[in-house]
Amino acid sequence: MREYDIVVIGAATAGSFFAKLMAERGFNVLVIDALPEREIGKRLTVFHLDTVYFEKTGIPRLADGDSEYITSFEYTMCESAYGHYPRKTLYPFTVFNLEKFNKHLHLWSRNFGVNYEFNTEFQEFIFDEEKKIVGVKIKNEEGIEEDISCRLVVDCSGIKGTVRCALPDDYGIENTPLSPRDMFYVILRYVKLANPIKDKPVTSTAYPYYKTWVAPSDDPEGAIFGIGANLSYEYAERVYKDFENTIHLPEIVGEPRIEKGTTPYRHAIYSLVSDGFLCIGDSAAITKPYSGEGVTASWNLCMIAADIVANAMKDGKYPTKNALWPINVKYSRTQGANFAEIMATLIGAVDATKEENEYEFKKSIVFDEAVMTQMNYAFANKMTIRQMLYLVNQIIDARANGSIRKSTISNIIKSLLKAQALKRHYKAFPKNSKKFAKWCNKADELWKDAGSMADLIEKSIQE
Numbered sequence: 001m002r003e004y005d006i007v008v009i010g011a012a013t014a015g016s017f018f019a020k021l022m023a024e025r026g027f028n029v030l031v032i033d034a035l036p037e038r039e040i041g042k043r044l045t046v047f048h049l050d051t052v053y054f055e056k057t058g059i060p061r062l063a064d065g066d067s068e069y070i071t072s073f074e075y076t077m078c079e080s081a082y083g084h085y086p087r088k089t090l091y092p093f094t095v096f097n098l099e100k101f102n103k104h105l106h107l108w109s110r111n112f113g114v115n116y117e118f119n120t121e122f123q124e125f126i127f128d129e130e131k132k133i134v135g136v137k138i139k140n141e142e143g144i145e146e147d148i149s150c151r152l153v154v155d156c157s158g159i160k161g162t163v164r165c166a167l168p169d170d171y172g173i174e175n176t177p178l179s180p181r182d183m184f185y186v187i188l189r190y191v192k193l194a195n196p197i198k199d200k201p202v203t204s205t206a207y208p209y210y211k212t213w214v215a216p217s218d219d220p221e222g223a224i225f226g227i228g229a230n231l232s233y234e235y236a237e238r239v240y241k242d243f244e245n246t247i248h249l250p251e252i253v254g255e256p257r258i259e260k261g262t263t264p265y266r267h268a269i270y271s272l273v274s275d276g277f278l279c280i281g282d283s284a285a286i287t288k289p290y291s292g293e294g295v296t297a298s299w300n301l302c303m304i305a306a307d308i309v310a311n312a313m314k315d316g317k318y319p320t321k322n323a324l325w326p327i328n329v330k331y332s333r334t335q336g337a338n339f340a341e342i343m344a345t346l347i348g349a350v351d352a353t354k355e356e357n358e359y360e361f362k363k364s365i366v367f368d369e370a371v372m373t374q375m376n377y378a379f380a381n382k383m384t385i386r387q388m389l390y391l392v393n394q395i396i397d398a399r400a401n402g403s404i405r406k407s408t409i410s411n412i413i414k415s416l417l418k419a420q421a422l423k424r425h426y427k428a429f430p431k432n433s434k435k436f437a438k439w440c441n442k443a444d445e446l447w448k449d450a451g452s453m454a455d456l457i458e459k460s461i462q463e
Contacts, residue, residue, distance in 0.1 A: 003149040004030045004115075005313060007136055009122045009163050010156030011040055012102055014281030014298040017057065018154060020109035021306040027313065029113070030148065032120040032138055037106065040118075041098035043261050044188065046070060046218055048204065049101075051092035053296045057303070060108060068100040071216050073203040080361035081209035081354035083247045087361065093204065095216055122163055125153065131168075132318070133276035152309065152319050154278045159183065159262055161283040164269070172274040172321060172433070178285065181454035182266040184211075184228040184292045185236045189256035196221040199250035208350060209357045210243040214250075223250065228292050230454045233260060235461075246354075263292045267340060267447060270440050271433075272331065273324035278305060289343035297335065304330050321433060329429050337426035341419045344450040348415020351456050352408050365412075418450045 006022050008015045011033035019029045033040060051072060054061040062069045072094040078087040106116060119141035126135035126147060135149040155163035159178060167175045193199045201223050204215040212227045227243065229236035264285035272279045280286065280301055287294040305327045312323035352360065359365070425446055430439050 001135075001147050001149050002030075004028045005150060006030070006152045006154060006309075007032065007148055007150040008154040008156055009033075009136070010158060010281065010283075011035075011037070011106065011116060011118065012156065012158070012281075013041075013105060013295045014286075014302065015154070015156030016102065016105040016109050016114070017059070017299055018156065018280055018302040018305070019114045020105075020112050021302060022309065023109065023112040023114045025306065025310045027310070028115075030115045030117065030150070031109075032117045032122065034121045035118065037103065037116070037118045038099070040106075041102040044098050044186075044259055045190070046095060046188070046215075046224060047098045047101070047295070048093045048095055048215070048293070050296045051094045053299060054094075057299055059105070062094070062096065062101075062104065068096050068104050070095040070097060070218050073216070076203055077205040079205060079207055079247075081207070081246070081357040083207070084358065085361035086205075087364075097218060122157070122166075124166060132320075133274075150276075151313055151317075152276055152278060154280060155283045156281045157283050159264055159282040161279075164279050164283050167274075167277070171277070173271055173277065173279065174269040178264060178266065180231055181452065182264060182285065183262045184230060184265040185233045186226065186228045186261050186263060186292070187233060187236050187240065188259040189225040190217055190219065190222060190259070191225055191250075191252040191256045192219065192222050192254050194251040194253045199223070207243065207247060209352075209354060210239055210247075211350075212240065212243045212247075225249065225256070228263065228265075230265065230457045235457065263287055263294060265289075265292055265453060267343065267443075268331075268336060270332075270443060271328055271436065272301070272305075273327050274321045276319060278309065278324065278327065280305070287339075289339050289346055297339075300335050301327075301331055304334070325431075325433060329431055332426050332429035336429070337423045340426050341423035344419035344422050345415050347451050347453060347456065348411040348413075348418075350453070351411050353405075356405065356408050415450070418446070422446050422450060 005027040006019070006029045008019045008029060008031040011031050015031055019031045023029045053059070072092065074090065074092045076089045076091065076093065078089065079085065110116070117140070121139045123137040123139050123145060125133050126137060126149075128134045133153055134151070135147060136153055137145060137147050139145045153163070155161070157163045161177055164173060165175050165177050167173050169175060200221070201214055201216050204213055206213040210227065211229055212225070215224045215226065217224045227236050227240045229239050264282055264287050266285050268285045269279060272284055281298040282294055286298045286301055288297050308324065308326050308330070309319060312319035317323070425443060430436055
């Protein structure tokens, strides 16, 4: 039986980065993926990456001339439901080809000693007599099964959570798959512009009312018209049609090339660890609530986990749930708390008519440039007292002049209060597992009270 310290299942951005961090710390790491290497990341051609994360992660920076690189921009834009009152977010992004970027990560991590095996499927866990994970059974492309011994299994298997969902019910990790209500259905239209000199986008422009955006493409004469929506691709298409009929989009020629995919859109699983197990990435529902993008959000978790895992496995030790528990604590009290606050806030902020959304942009109610900029840099909604008072005054004024319905104002205020309650609860994540069940029960109550984006969609469909 082959032996490794760590087996990572999933060779995309999260798995490759975490594998590098652990190999760099002296551990023998194997990464497996069911797909051929050429297929990793091929479901979407283009993705945007926070430029600041090259320095934060140490990943070699790519620029013009590299095959993976497409373009970069220093700011993004955000516009109202009718395409007015543009808001600028000063935060740099770099645009890459996803398949080529994954290969870049593979090459980089191999330099630190990471081992990769593609066309290799996870079959099941191997447990010892104490029912703790001590390895995995895998099957290669020739159908040959093999037992691999390891001290830690890391699930980076993607949104289906194949590995997490294979855990026993009593292992301390949520093992149910994400439902359609827990996802955003993303559709990208790669269009050819009729007048690229005039209409080629130089940055990404978002339309929060529709959850759509217009962004640069890999085609120098093209653009991407994208949408993300709850429940189904069919519903996403309905919203896109409304977007297309309302917003003046650049003229295109020919038929667009369509790509589809899903991204998690719900709170992260409450516990990321158990005996010999760690969950990272889409499988753990790690995504930015304001964009649905999970690459750098998952990298943050990887960096939180790396030193804790290294300490838990030092000198050949087995990484028990208790030894790995600080990952839960540190993540939940930082990024987890910030994301919970933002997600709950957005549920109330987007529940508005087009006219109300227009007024919210006009008066910078919720859609404030300074707040949106710091949200990108800190992954947090750190409104100052002055900004909060300004927002309250604007809401009061909006109600007084009849620009926003009483119910909409009530939803905004309630969502802000619920968001603060959730953030406080995550900040109080228990230091050990003894009080975890009680914490989960309270978290369930708070999330039920906060609702979800899916609730809003179902309500709108019924109306």
